[in-house]
Amino acid sequence: MFDLHRLRLLRELKHRGTLAAVAAALSYAPSSVSQQLSQLEADVGVPLLEPVGRRVRLTEQAEILVAHTEAVLERLERAEADIAASLTDLTGTLRIASFQTAALALVPTALGLLRDAHPHLRVHVTHMEPEKALPALQARDFDLVLAEEYPGNPNPRPSGLEQEDLLDDPLRLALPGPPLPADTDDPVAALRSLAGHPWVMEPEGTTARHWATTLCRDAGFEPDVRFETTDLLLHLRLVEQHHAAAFLPDLVWSGRPRTVALRQLPGGRQARRVFTVVRRGRSRHPAVLACRDALRRAVARRSPGDG
Template sequence: MLDVRRLRLLRELAHRGTIAAVAEALSFSPSAVSQQLSLLERETGVSLLKRTGRRVALTPAGQNLVRHAEDVLERLEHAEAELAAVRSGLAGPVRIGSYPSATRAIIPAALAALAREHPMLEARVLDVDPVGVAAALRAGELDLALVHEYDVVPAEPQPGLTGEELFTEPMYLAARTPSSLNDHSTSPWIMAPPGRLCRTMAMRACQAAGFTPHVRHEVDDFATVLALVALGQGVALIPHLGATAPPPGLSLTRLPMSRRTRTVHRAGAADHPAVATVTAALRMAVPPELL
């Protein structure tokens, strides 16, 4: 009989690429991860891993086993959801990942509704950049998350995860006067730091308009970005939730772009009472203009 915990480690290795990354994500030592994977190889009787320098790659047998592991873990999520459904009342922690503008605009109303209708349910909110959500969900650090994607930066499918669309919001060019992207090929720009999804979106949008932007400021807070734009420090791309209270001296020009937000959870967890209840509360908390 294959050990589910070892299958989970193999699945994580397939996604993360190194034993060190798996160990860090799941709070194991690298030697413990290696030992458990060696035991899994003994259980299967076939070679699952091949080492190439410091990285570990999966053999074809290992890749096939990961596909089965995804199915097994999804069935376990279904089983846990069914067991939770027969318990009386919702109680205990449920961990919700979110990004800052959604945390400010949507999460408070959802938490208020959950506290009123399910006082024993302990909702916990964690700020997580969308690029880290998949790993946090698979590692069990989150039960549910809000993630966003842009037209110019579509999300890649994530094995073992599923979800549903929540809302779509328009994007704006923030400048001191009404203008278009093409008007700012030589202007200074304000963008998020490298590695953030918002930075990738802004760079691709500018490149699609035919220029590479000059980035003067790197700021990952929309309120601060808008304040800097109003002071003439540059221009920026802002989603609707980040532009709800613009300062004076600012123009927001709507662009033919959008940002989509959806809920994401582990495959098989959609019917878990806590996940379903939180998802419903989040949907009810979406501002009316985005419905």
Template sequence: MLRGVAMLDLRRLRLLRELARRGTIAAVAEALSYSPSAVSQQLAALEKETGVALLEPAGRRVRLTAAAELLVTHTEVLFEEVERAEAALAQSLGENVGTLRVAAFQTAVLTLVPNALTRLEQDHPGLRVEVTELEPEVALPSLLAGQFDVVLGEEYPGHPLPRPRETERHDLLTDELRLVTPSSWSRRPLAGLASRPFVMEPVGTTAREWATTVCRQAGFEPDVRYTSTDLQVHLRFVERGLAAALLPDLAGAGDRHGVVARRLPGRPRRQIFATVRRGAAGQPKIRAFTSALQA
């Protein structure tokens, strides 16, 4: 039976939750910038607080006991309520100050975020915003661990991303996807480019999966000779007449010389969204940032 539940330490509960999510003490320590021994000590202290065994040996590792799994389930509710309480308190103060930590994918960092930051500097000078370029699949675990407050992500048509139950997603805008070719090439529809080289994102990314699917639906397997996560690299190869690409409008093809951007059938669009921890959406600084992005 649990004892002293009212005295449970939130930081230790967060470590237990991260262990449930990441699987090993070493992974928790690396993610949260602790030493493995410090994580072990904090979890041992949590066991004393609860009065039950939370970890049991599993070979060279440890695993959560049934009691620990139960505690993690209730911890999710607890952290959501803490987020709501902090948001309500921030709203009551009437000031938009402090630090907002944002992780965003590359084209958002290049296009959407600078304009939003300029607006925030004018409207909320007391708010400090820290931005890290990071893809959503990497940033989301860090969001849940408390290292970021907002993650900006992208979702391609037909390729929905996982939505962890501990998060809330808010769709911000859509970004049309187009066929981009060198202006020196004859203007052909996508189906007419079966023999031409392409530049795409790496295998395993949703952007690559979407682009490959679009080409297959047009009747051919794309000849992907060049691969990069940097869409500016894609545009450079198109500018030099080396490849065709399938790119979102935010990549900036419309502003580049030597390229032609054309609509695809059905006018597909990627969805750009903001993800926050469940309960945190009411934070004034988060609202201010997402509003500035949409503006």
């Protein structure tokens, strides 16, 4: 029978990419990881790794082993969930990753609800964008991720992960100055009126940037992006100071009054989907169920002015 610890190291290598990354994540020496994987190769009797430049990649047989390891780990997580459900007091640690606006608008309220209902549950929250958080969820760095999906830009759905919708978050055009003239009431005309103005957007390679650029191109212009950041509060500040135009989600206000002029976007592009993601074997764990319930209640507590 193969050693589960060594199988987990092989799985970690698949998700993290390098021996050094596996060693850093698990607080091992790289030489120790290498030795354990060499022993696993000896146990299996076939090569599991092959060199590619200065890195290694998994062989076909290693991929087969990883697939079976995933199934075993999912079953073990279900066992952990069943044990936790049999207890009267919810304890342990729940690790959450969230993108910025959800962390500001929803997570604090959810944390308060969890603290009141389950005072012995430790909750760790990390600010991380979904592009990095979802792979980290697969690598078991987190138990639950708050993620987002922009209109017309569906996210890949990796096997072994389960999504649950939380809310639709309206997106609006934020104007860098006084309201536009009445002849720009049409959403497309309002967007075109900012063709020559500087823009702030999220960095290249993000789904938000792809969505925003496509929206501008569909309106007939290439946006002049002079500011790039994932910090939507900085987006807001740049709009407030008339330095840039932006697309802002309603969650950015977090119960505060709106400080810039906003316009509707062209039809079909008006809301992003916010959802939670967990590993399949973790979805019935009482801590995950409690967290998802707290987040739904946090959404319900938002005032009408929050969008």
